[in-house]
Amino acid sequence: MSAQLEIRDLAVRYPGRTERALDGVGLDLGPTDLVGVTGPTGSGKSTLALAAAGLVPRVIRASVSGSVTVDGQDAVHATAAQLAGRVGIVFSAPALQLSASKPTVREELAFGLENLAVQRADMDERINAAMGRLGITHLAERDPLTLSGGEQQRVAIASIVVMGTDVLVLDEPAAQLDPAGTESVAAMLAEMAGDGRAVLVAEHAPQILLKTGRCLVLDGGRVIGETSPREALAADRAVGGELEAMPAVGPSVRSVPPVAIAVSELTHRYPGGIEAVRRVSLSVAPGESVAIVGQNGSGKTTLAKHLNGLLRPDSGYVSLDGKDIADRAINQLAGLVGFVFQNPDDQLFNNSVEKEVGFGPRNLRLDPASVGQLVDSALAMTGLTGRRAENPYDLDVSTRKLVALAGVLAMEPPVLVMDEPTMSQDPLGTRRIGAIVDAWRGAGRTVIAISHDMDFAARHFERIVVMRGGEIILDADPGSVFAASNTPLLATTGLRPPLGEGVEGEI
Amino acid sequence: MSSRPIGYFKPGNSWLHRRHPVTKLLGLVAIAITAFVLPAWALPAPALGLVVIALSSRLGLQTLGSLRLPALLFGSILLVNAFFFPGPVERIFSFGPVGLSWTGIVFGVVSAARIAIVFVASILFLFTTLPDDLLEALVDKGASHRLAFVVLSAIQLVPRLQGRATAILDAQQARGLAVAGSLATRVRALVPLIGPIVLGSLIDVRERTLALEARGFGARRDRTAYRVVIDPPHERWLRLAIVISLLLLIAGVAAGVVR
Numbered sequence: 001m002s003a004q005l006e007i008r009d010l011a012v013r014y015p016g017r018t019e020r021a022l023d024g025v026g027l028d029l030g031p032t033d034l035v036g037v038t039g040p041t042g043s044g045k046s047t048l049a050l051a052a053a054g055l056v057p058r059v060i061r062a063s064v065s066g067s068v069t070v071d072g073q074d075a076v077h078a079t080a081a082q083l084a085g086r087v088g089i090v091f092s093a094p095a096l097q098l099s100a101s102k103p104t105v106r107e108e109l110a111f112g113l114e115n116l117a118v119q120r121a122d123m124d125e126r127i128n129a130a131m132g133r134l135g136i137t138h139l140a141e142r143d144p145l146t147l148s149g150g151e152q153q154r155v156a157i158a159s160i161v162v163m164g165t166d167v168l169v170l171d172e173p174a175a176q177l178d179p180a181g182t183e184s185v186a187a188m189l190a191e192m193a194g195d196g197r198a199v200l201v202a203e204h205a206p207q208i209l210l211k212t213g214r215c216l217v218l219d220g221g222r223v224i225g226e227t228s229p230r231e232a233l234a235a236d237r238a239v240g241g242e243l244e245a246m247p248a249v250g251p252s253v254r255s256v257p258p259v260a261i262a263v264s265e266l267t268h269r270y271p272g273g274i275e276a277v278r279r280v281s282l283s284v285a286p287g288e289s290v291a292i293v294g295q296n297g298s299g300k301t302t303l304a305k306h307l308n309g310l311l312r313p314d315s316g317y318v319s320l321d322g323k324d325i326a327d328r329a330i331n332q333l334a335g336l337v338g339f340v341f342q343n344p345d346d347q348l349f350n351n352s353v354e355k356e357v358g359f360g361p362r363n364l365r366l367d368p369a370s371v372g373q374l375v376d377s378a379l380a381m382t383g384l385t386g387r388r389a390e391n392p393y394d395l396d397v398s399t400r401k402l403v404a405l406a407g408v409l410a411m412e413p414p415v416l417v418m419d420e421p422t423m424s425q426d427p428l429g430t431r432r433i434g435a436i437v438d439a440w441r442g443a444g445r446t447v448i449a450i451s452h453d454m455d456f457a458a459r460h461f462e463r464i465v466v467m468r469g470g471e472i473i474l475d476a477d478p479g480s481v482f483a484a485s486n487t488p489l490l491a492t493t494g495l496r497p498p499l500g501e502g503v504e505g506e507i
Numbered sequence: 508m509s510s511r512p513i514g515y516f517k518p519g520n521s522w523l524h525r526r527h528p529v530t531k532l533l534g535l536v537a538i539a540i541t542a543f544v545l546p547a548w549a550l551p552a553p554a555l556g557l558v559v560i561a562l563s564s565r566l567g568l569q570t571l572g573s574l575r576l577p578a579l580l581f582g583s584i585l586l587v588n589a590f591f592f593p594g595p596v597e598r599i600f601s602f603g604p605v606g607l608s609w610t611g612i613v614f615g616v617v618s619a620a621r622i623a624i625v626f627v628a629s630i631l632f633l634f635t636t637l638p639d640d641l642l643e644a645l646v647d648k649g650a651s652h653r654l655a656f657v658v659l660s661a662i663q664l665v666p667r668l669q670g671r672a673t674a675i676l677d678a679q680q681a682r683g684l685a686v687a688g689s690l691a692t693r694v695r696a697l698v699p700l701i702g703p704i705v706l707g708s709l710i711d712v713r714e715r716t717l718a719l720e721a722r723g724f725g726a727r728r729d730r731t732a733y734r735v736v737i738d739p740p741h742e743r744w745l746r747l748a749i750v751i752s753l754l755l756l757i758a759g760v761a762a763g764v765v766r
């Protein structure tokens with residue numbers, strides 16, 4: 001059988017850009033081929049995925065030369081009808097995938113089948129099979145918009161898998177998934193290729209790349225290598241170069257003393273009665289660094305959003321330095337507890353990076369000189385000094401996440417809370433965020449991060465809190481939490497001990 | 508976890524919830540027409556009807572709550588007409604061209620009442636009709652599913668914008684912006700909200716386009732439906748009854764029987 005996905009000399013340039021997003025890319029995928037694509041942020045991975053799925057230039061305008069052929073169909077000039085059912089694309093963010101208009105997960109999955117005119121009688125069987133593959137059967141009757149980010153992403157993957165296309169393209173599908181979720185997606189992709197499909201997956205996650213047969217390494221829109229997964233992983237870590245030395249955290253501008261946090265018997269229920277957090281108690285001493293880990297939907301974000309009053313407990317309380325925060329407004333707590341949202345788009349609203357980063361310190365009513373000093377130092381730490389005049393909306397998602405982080409760093413909060421800081425970062429970005437955590441700790445401030453990246457958690461945090469089903473099941477230093485004896489317990493909440501030196505050693 | 512609302516739908520199983528969406532839509536249209544063709548003295552009849560409908564479907568309090576915002580509109584309709592009613596009317600008192608007139612007050616009350624009736628009927632429709640059911644029902648009755656999807660998106664637009672505004676307000680407060688307090692503070696808090704909401708909506712449109720394209724929306728004309736909205740014979744009889752009553756009413760008004 002001939003190639004199912006055939007790309008020849010593909011070049012793509014977006015309107016208003018001088019450099020090409022892709023340049024001279026060629027690729028052949030036959031049935032049963034599982035091929036990875038890796039490379040740093042901005043190397044063209046997403047553009048390649050969009051073009052392979054026929055969305056560039058039909059939906060996203062760009063000038064395109066070269067050819068993309070899917071299942072014998074020219075995808076560059078095809079209509080939606082000609083491509084529907086031939087190729088499916090999974091994006092990294094569920095917002096790009098879900099119709100957001102269906103009341104249940106089951107109906108959300110049915111949406112694609114309806115569009116392909118699948119008979120009603122065959123729908124449930126296909127939906128059940130897709131839900132089984134992604135481990136979301138228990139979510140079938142839930143409203144997709146009330147699920148956690150990782151749960152939504154599994155629904156998003158299922159929503160394309162259910163369509164049963166011969167060619168499947170995925171753009172960082174595991175960015176929001178817990179380790180077990182990432183592994184099950186990796187296994188599923190291998191299985192789908194085994195069934196005779198052609199699968200192209202852009203990723204940084206080793207669990208997924210190691211399942212591929214071969215990998216394309218992109219840099220600056222060009223293929224710099226087509227290699228074995230192991231070589232590609234090593235190349236992915238090497239491209240982008242070394243992190244420049246992290247500027248030391250200067251003397252405190254705001255000089256706010258460290259703060260102790262105590263959460264006591266906290267319970268939070270969402271409308272509809274789902275208990276996201278159940279009677280959780282947790283104390284964090286001033287200057288401590290704590291990583292909160294656990295499977296998608298285990299209540300991590302819900303718990304963290306109580307620390308600065310974004311959510312209020314249904315019972316129990318949160319205190320800062322022994323004082324209950326129940327009657328303090330979110331903005332009054334902002335100077336003490338900085339919160340970096342998982343989705344930067346929930347957080348960015350100014351039209352330049354500099355204004356965005358200065359928004360917080362200005363609200364703290366600091367004098368202009370101090371604001372300037374804080375902004376400069378936050379931009380230096382996040383490596384954004386050269387991009388201060390740009391509009392955050394023109395930046396890619398990993399840079400937008402750094403802007404969001406800088407906006408909170410600039411407030412110099414004694415407690416820094418980050419929700420999935422390394423999500424959608426390439427290896428260089430992950431190292432940068434690790435260095436920021438270390439610098440913040442070094443200055444004697446508290447850092448609390450939610451993360452699915454066990455490697456990151458083990459390397460940069462002195463304490464790991466493991467959550468499952470809204471409760472804390474383990475709370476200790478990384479060495480004890482990731483001890484071999486805990487592996488079965490960790491598995492119950494979708495976690496694996498960090499791959500750490502093991503994988504790097506293998507490479 | 509996001510908890511973006513997906514519509515005004517209030518889950519329930521009242522007699523009104525159980526009606527076919529097209530029946531309810533037709534009822535809504537009939538009430539809207541009635542509210543504007545009936546003479547003023549007869550307006551309490553549809554108003555009373557709506558109260559009975561709201562109470563019998565256990566939505567009394569929620570309907571009352573939804574009137575808070577448009578109350579401002581009704582008030583302004585009344586005021587503008589009371590003071591600025593054009594033409595040679597008998598004024599209770601006047602300053603130059605402007606003055607309070609009985610004609611204006613009566614006209615204002617009647618206009619506000621007609622609009623209030625349409626508003627309450629629409630709210631009851633939205634409260635008891637799942638947008639998805641409406642969409643499927645309309646497609647089943649021959650509407651283009653693209654058009655139906657546009658209608659659905661329009662219904663969901665306001666709650667989506669509200670959800671977006673809440674997310675941005677949360678983020679701004681988390682960065683120290685005061686949004687509660689004096690009126691001046693509240694107004695100041697509104698300004699930084701407008702840009703991101705507009706921009707966010709545009710991004711939203713782009714994201715939704717990609718999502719719909721990726722899911723094959725609009726790719727085929729012979730689309731199938733997962734959700735089945737049953738339309739038993741009694742619903743059809745009910746719709747016929749609504750149409751006949753409405754025609755009789757219009758005929759009655761036209762012939763001068765109802766004056």
